[in-house]
Amino acid sequence: MTNHDNSQTDCPFCGKGVEGRIVKEYGTVIAVRDKYPVTAYHTLVLPRRHTADFFTMTPEERRDAEALILRLKDEILKHDHSVVGFNVGINCGEAAGQTIMHAHVHLIHRRLGDTLNPRGGFRGVIPDKMAY
Helix, strand or coil: CCCCCCCCCCCCCCCHHHHHHEEEEECCEEEEECCCCCCCCCEEEEECCCCCCHHHCCHHHHHHHHHHHHHHHHHHHHHCCCEEEEEEECCCCHHHCCCCCCCCEEEEEEECCCCCCCCCHHHHHCHHHCCC
16 A cells, blocks of 8 residues: 555554555555444445545545445445445544544445344434434
8 A cells, every 4th residue: 555645643444554465456446344343244335535534635545445345336236146235434533433533435245134124224223213
């Protein structure tokens, strides 16, 4: 992986620590497996450059992230027919659940029956609002 601009020494997504975890690259972004996956192959797409969240990503980084997410989705569907859905999510800020302050997008592969009631998806971040 190339050097991050403005990298943070305490950021787990900056520097050599993340290099061995890269599963795919595209332009300004990389994809790595989540260390604490929600489902098998839960993947994170993040800019090479250290930046706080989605809102501080450049337009090029956002375009590259979208392109990589679409490629990853196509690959997983081609190789794993048990995947029938996806959650794509971005947490921006501590109050929204962001724990690593380096922009990243979650791509969570979903399978029928992987949770009792998936209705509401990301609305579940506020449990009382999930069911509607």
